[in-house]
Amino acid sequence: xxxxxxxxxxxxxxxxxxxxxxxxxxxxxxxxxxxxxxxxxxxxxxxxxxxxxxxxxxxxxxxxxxxxxxxxxxxxxxxxxxxxxxxxxxxxxxxxxxxxxxxxxxxxxxxxx
Amino acid sequence: xxxxxxxxxxxxxxxxxxxxxxxxxxxxxxxxxxxxxxxxxxxxxxxxxxxxxxxxxxxxxxxxxxxxxxxxxxxxxxxxxxxxxxxxxxxxxxxxxxxxxxxxxxxxxxxx
Numbered sequence: 053x054x055x056x057x058x059x060x061x062x063x064x065x066x067x068x069x070x071x072x073x074x075x076x077x078x079x080x081x082x083x084x085x086x087x088x089x090x091x092x093x094x095x096x097x098x099x100x101x102x103x104x105x106x107x108x109x110x111x112x113x114x115x116x117x118x119x120x121x122x123x124x125x126x127x128x129x130x131x132x133x134x135x136x137x138x139x140x141x142x143x144x145x146x147x148x149x150x151x152x153x154x155x156x157x158x159x160x161x162x163x164x165x
Numbered sequence: 166x167x168x169x170x171x172x173x174x175x176x177x178x179x180x181x182x183x184x185x186x187x188x189x190x191x192x193x194x195x196x197x198x199x200x201x202x203x204x205x206x207x208x209x210x211x212x213x214x215x216x217x218x219x220x221x222x223x224x225x226x227x228x229x230x231x232x233x234x235x236x237x238x239x240x241x242x243x244x245x246x247x248x249x250x251x252x253x254x255x256x257x258x259x260x261x262x263x264x265x266x267x268x269x270x271x272x273x274x275x276x277x
Binding site: 093094097143147153154 | 265
């Protein structure tokens, strides 16, 4: 049973526009959420995180929104750049279950110029 | 560069064999995590060590084991290898609980 779901396998966006990547989770014990970006032949690179006590966290072009009642989080990238083209993974953890990350299966973002 | 170093980058071996994957965490990070990424399963947590002690276990097979040494580097041992063990194995490290984990570039294991 997938606890973290990224229902869109791919997303295509034009350069300069907003990219919105979505993630749903089922485990209400999750209290820490992260987004990672992954290029081929490299490991996942940490982008941004959010604790369950917040509903928004911003870092430059990246903003993560958390809706606990809907068990949904999203990553907004504004403006999108061709270099943002990669696979994006949503991950979650629950402090009561240790700090292991549970990952979604990823969304491939393609930003065209 | 995440600061996490994994060796070797690629490993090709045969069924029934045993291999050891090595990970050096970022300087100052006490936690080391191992993940497996196979084509159909995505990234799956295997095991975590904190300052030399096992802290959490995920979907790790009994044929697999790990340890973290006093200098904080970690090794993942895979034995009696099967074709289905072919995957990318990632190591990650973090300072402590609920801190971002930083990943190495992985070891690609191919079983022939």
